Amino acid sequence: MRIRESCVNSEDIKRECNSDYLLSYMQAGFGIMICKELKKEKVDYLGYIDFHCEYLGDDILISKVVIYESEEETRRLTSLFKGKILIDSYRDKIM
Numbered sequence: 001m002r003i004r005e006s007c008v009n010s011e012d013i014k015r016e017c018n019s020d021y022l023l024s025y026m027q028a029g030f031g032i033m034i035c036k037e038l039k040k041e042k043v044d045y046l047g048y049i050d051f052h053c054e055y056l057g058d059d060i061l062i063s064k065v066v067i068y069e070s071e072e073e074t075r076r077l078t079s080l081f082k083g084k085i086l087i088d089s090y091r092d093k094i095m
Helices: 011-017 071-081
Strands: 007-009 020-026 030-037 043-052 060-067 086-087
Touching: 007 011, 007 020, 011 020, 011 030, 011 043, 011 060, 011 071, 030 060, 060 071
Parallel strands: 007 086
Antiparallel strands: 020 030, 030 043, 043 060, 060 086
């Protein structure tokens, strides 16, 4: 099995969701939000990524991708990315 079949780059998720970056503060318990920049210092939260990891610092295993106000998109994105390891980008704000 190829590694690309078990992982997904955050850039692919952002392209599918038409978003700008992912935001998360793991140590504070703030999950992974899918964000779109609007105007100066304003952010629209499009949805979130539900994930599983045992310990802080473990790989992030995607269990669900939720898009607010769109059940169809939620199902489509979840079927695309469920069970894959998220590889975040330097453009994301995942801490």
